[in-house]
Amino acid sequence: MTQTLRVTLGQHSRGGVHGVNQDFHGAMLPHEPLRSRKGIAVALADGIGSSPVSQEASAAAVRSFLEDYYATSDAWSVRRSAQRVLGATNAWLHAQTMRSHARFDKDRGYVCTFSALVVKGREVHVLHVGDARIYRLQGTAWEQITEDHRVHLSSVESYLGRALGTGPHIEIDYRCLEAEAGDLYLLATDGAYTHLDAASAHSAVQQFPDDLDAAAQALVDMAQARGSEDDITVQLLRIDGLPQAQPLLGLRQELALPPVLTERMSFEGFRVVRELHVSDRSHVHLAVDEQTGQPLVLKLPSVALRDDTAYLERFVLEEWVAQRLHNPHVLRPYATQRPRTHLYVAMEYIEGQTLARWMMDHPAPDLDSVRSLAAQIAKGLQAFHSKEMLHQDLRPENIMIDRSGTAKIIDFGATHVAGLTEGLTDPHQPPAIEGTLQYTAPEYFTGQGSSARSDLFSLAVLVYQMLTGQLPYGLQVTRLRSPADTRKLRYVPLRHLRPDLPDWLDVVLQKALHPDPAKRQEAVSEFMHDLHFPSHGLQHRRAVPLIERNPVVFWQTTTAVLALAVLWLTARLVLAA
Template identity: 70%
Template sequence: MLMPTHKALRVTLGQHSLAKPGAVNQDFHGAMLPEGTLRMSKGIAVALADGIGSSRVSQVASAAAVRGFLDDYYATSDAWSVRRAAQRVLSATNSWLHAQTMRSDARFDKDSGYVCTFSALIFKGRDVHMLHVGDARIHRLHPNGLEQLTEDHRVHLSSAESYLGRALGAGPNVEIDYRCWEAEAGEVYLLATDGAYTHLDAAAVHDAIARCGDDFDAAARLLTEAAQARGSEDDCTVQLVRIDELPPADAAQLPMQREGLAVAPPLAPRTRFEGFTLVRELHVSSRSHVHLAVDDASGQQVVLKLPSVDLRDDPEYLDRFVLEEWVARRIDNVHVLKASTIDRTRGHLYVAMEYVDGQTLAQWMVDNPKPSLDSVRRIAEQLASGLQALHGKEMLHQDVRPENVMIDRTGTVRIIDLATTHVAGLADGAGEGRPLAITGTLQYTAPEYFAGHGGSARSDLFSMAVIVYQMLTGQLPYGLQVSRVRSPADVNRLRYVPVRHLRPDLPEWVDAVLQKALNPNPLKRQEAVSELAHDLRAPGQEFLRVRMPPLIERHPVRFWQATTALLAIVSAVLLGVLILGR
């Protein structure tokens, strides 16, 4: 089956399954080759499963595993990475299969339950993702051999006796092998169950492809027939995939495209634009112009954000500009700014977001220079809720700062400005891993970015902790030290300034909680922003049993004054001894 020409990822796929004579086929296979946006956001998936021979229902298990995976994977959030989406789906499938076994007579004999192997490849962007459990195999074809990419999860008791050590449905939980590598155009992959691969070699695969050309379905059928002709007494399933074309390395991964949309010129109040009437400017910078506007159709106030004309030839900036509205539409949390619903066709590039009648957290801090701990906690808890919603979709905000937090007139906190958000699902296949670039404001950026280690959810946690510290003290926990970090040695030289130096009225445990959240090593911080919010509300014993900090940390000036006085006394005593000794 030759896939139609596609401007991005294009493959040729063939598959065939042959039951052993006089028996039900316990293998199952399938593939999904979506077009357009879905191919860009989720990729192409190919999967097969092999039921265990001792079970009368294993063909049900293998069919459920493949069908469930292909259906559910494409229903997961397109913000999730391939690894997270696929493993979540397979874990759910495993739980379902195991539950079927436990509800049947097979609960007394695991070898007769709903159990199967599973192997899959997902081609997304310029990457290949592999998921595997059991003893089916995935090979890469070379001129003179088949490179086995999977590990057989089979335990050998002797040369003649073995059993399947890992499979879907065998237990309530399952460990799933995962690998990812960069694809190359022209590569051919072979997925096969043990009834096929034990009787095939590279020469047979090359011969089948040579005889059938681009008809990979016919080639797969030839290979299953060859396996049986060579003595296979088991079901034989073969899938062949050739990568015909890959998207360019710099191809945009955004499902929401900006092609054909013009960058608008600077707009003045009372101007009509794209079905809106502009009211006034809210913010103007070298990167964007932000206006309060009224939707002429609904009468609703909205915030319109337009890219700067000076950056109209910067594709990376324009892609990030489009990203903001895309992210906002995929987060449903009261503490993250929402995108306005605009159904009409656009002619220009802009972002329409809900209008928040209130003030930024930066202004709130000016108005509240010495806030109570409880008022700071209320803000921190809402901020944590919004960040947790982003992190749950495998998104990192990356620019958490007071100017990007709004507080409305009811006291509700909202995270705004999502243009710097890193989305794992969009980074897949684009040659990106962890976000490495520093996209946020330096004073609030975690030190691991400066050291070149990349960011994580704990990096947003660090930024949130900086804000909490600043709300309480009016200062930054490391001053400007963090922005000077360039190496691990620089990270080790960072010195935290205790909160109680500036606010001695606060409990000691507050310092312990924030010092943990602001640790230069991300692995030593709280695991999630929700944990930090909880610690600020209900500190655990690790924070309540805090030792008194040494004098040099609590009162450095007094420490050096006392040290100087002590040295003066010692010097005077020594001088007196010397004089008397004469």
């Protein structure tokens, strides 16, 4: 049985001598599967003393974070989910201030500090703005893992430089730490930590090892006894157990492996029509829903890989991904409410052809036709990227074109989902090469991190191949092993193969196909804009000299010319003698 994330939590808060407690704290410890998919969250906010409504800001910040974070897409990473929620909370707090009398004096508005921990998988994510603090306790020492956003004017005078609600936009500090069983984290407002130290925290936990609520109360008592007159809040979170480091934890249900399907066979309420495709990765069949008569595609795991757990997890991923993407250029899952007993994937049936077949039928297509298809594929990719997903296997066989000319991305078995793999894979390991080698970006081969620009590279390869029928680097990319190897790559200029195409197109494609992802277009949308609306400078750029376009040919030509000149001079000398 797979071990799950286990923690122990303790909390205590007490108002100061000024009356209303402007601190607010909370936590969410959800059950499975939400615990694996979104993690455990602990949050703390501290209002500013000059504001009569600051306690409302603190409460709103913590409550909205703990509620809205768990409502974000489980395909998103913790960082993206948390920062989206906090950005919206900050905007709401600032709007409340601007609608109140405090718009003339922001120190009396809806403002608070905010600090949070999200423990997901085998990682601890830290979100922070303001001057509350988060410490990590290890033995008798503690390490402050947040930075105070306080501006010091002198040794006695300072002010809060950053907090929620101070402006329409906010910068949130973010850190990701590797979790270890036994780690203890302490969150505290300034009313607590200014009167406590590592020895105090260690003593309280030693005194109440099985009751962290009591330990937190003991620390609040200690801070108050040492002279704290401010609001005091302490939260303690101990990591007791971590899940096993394996990808896509919890996606696969306890489903039986399906039988081998044959024509006219009835299976899970579907009638099999015929076999569409069989490979060493999967078996694909055309089927009809026996209730509605609607055609669909059934995809079953390969017989040869049914004992491979990692493969089966990725097989289930395909339908999971499709259910979270709603785009006309991405294959849709087939919707049915019937319970299932076998492991399979049901998807919509597209009557048409693959991009590979289209390229065979159109060996030298015009630029507008290629741009039209590329724009559709790009829209599908953008749907993946908006959910923090990378397709990772964009190739001609994974693009379907229906009878109306609509292109759709299919086959999501290689998709990387940030929200699923986060905290459950080794961050020191290079990204796995899940896709087809000749369409895969160089950074996968050299051990660098993958990104949306990796999918952009694959899209640019498709555009180049649609126009020329060839690959921009041939098979050179598949032989890369280190970043230094990328300097050996030689891009074949588009106009060497299609002199009828404009000069500027080579510049756009060569940028998108650059071995260094940082030197490509920033996003798929920028690449498509360049393809459709080249800048004035690109349309009227100078002709590139041969030495820049192809230095090998330049020097070969130069050598040949010099050799001929030497022969001519030698002949003249012989004749003169």
